[in-house]
Amino acid sequence: MxxxxxxxxxxxxxxxxxxxxxxxxxxxxxxxxxxxxxxxxxxxxxxxxxxxxxxxxxxxNNYKKYDEFAGRDEKMATPSQLRKLEVVWACISKAEDKSTTLRQFIKKQFHVDDLRFLTKARASQIIAVLEKIKLQMCLKAI
Incomplete structure (x- = not known):
């Protein structure tokens, strides 16, 4: 078994x-x-x-994470947006399981169950919020 x-x-x-x-x-x-x-x-x-x-x-063959979402509806977040979300989150999160904490953050703050269900507009908003948090963390470090 x-x-x-x-x-x-x-x-x-x-x-x-x-x-x-x-x-x-x-x-x-x-x-x-x-x-x-x-x-x-x-x-x-x-x-x-x-x-x-x-x-x-x-x-x-240059497969990148989330490339399977490339051909979906134009309103949905692009693979590059989804990858960017993960990269920015990895910079600001101190948790070991970054993907789980990112999902929890998005669910709590934006009421979206998973990255796959984000629209382009919502993904852009979240990226902006995360970039702002990242900037504040950098300024605190100085």
């Missing part, structure tokens, strides 16, 4: 690769299972290695 960590890693890699459910299920069938939970630990490691090799190929 695969571990919880292995299952999470498999699903994360599946999402990074953008595998549709049918392709993912076909890959699992090559191990004679229908679910990643049914893989043995050894099979799960092999499956993770396969997915990681595919992910490395994507990274070598």
């Amino acid at each position: 695969s571990t919880t960590y292995q299952i999470k890693k498999i699903h994360t890699l599946k999402n990074v690769l953008g595998l549709d459910d049918d392709t993912y299920r076909q890959m699992l069938l090559s191990f004679d299972v229908c679910s990643s939970k049914d893989l043995t630990q050894a099979e799960a490691e092999i499956f993770i290695d396969i997915l990681q090799n595919d992910a490395k190929y994507i990274q070598k």
Whole structure:
């Protein structure tokens, strides 16, 4: 039986690769299972290695985080805006898990559940707020 960590890693890699459910299920069938939970630990490691090799190929082809959102509605935040949000937050946040704290901040202050649901206008507002916080932190340091 695969571990919880292995299952999470498999699903994360599946999402990074953008595998549709049918392709993912076909890959699992090559191990004679229908679910990643049914893989043995050894099979799960092999499956993770396969997915990681595919992910490395994507990274070598200049894949950037949030690029999968490039073709969505024009009103929605662009991939570069989403990346900028994360970069600015990383500069001002002292938490270890920066992505979780960013989501919590956006949910609390702007009532948006996830970065993926931000509009361009709202993303611009949040970037401006975060830049202002960053500037204030720099001025305090002086």
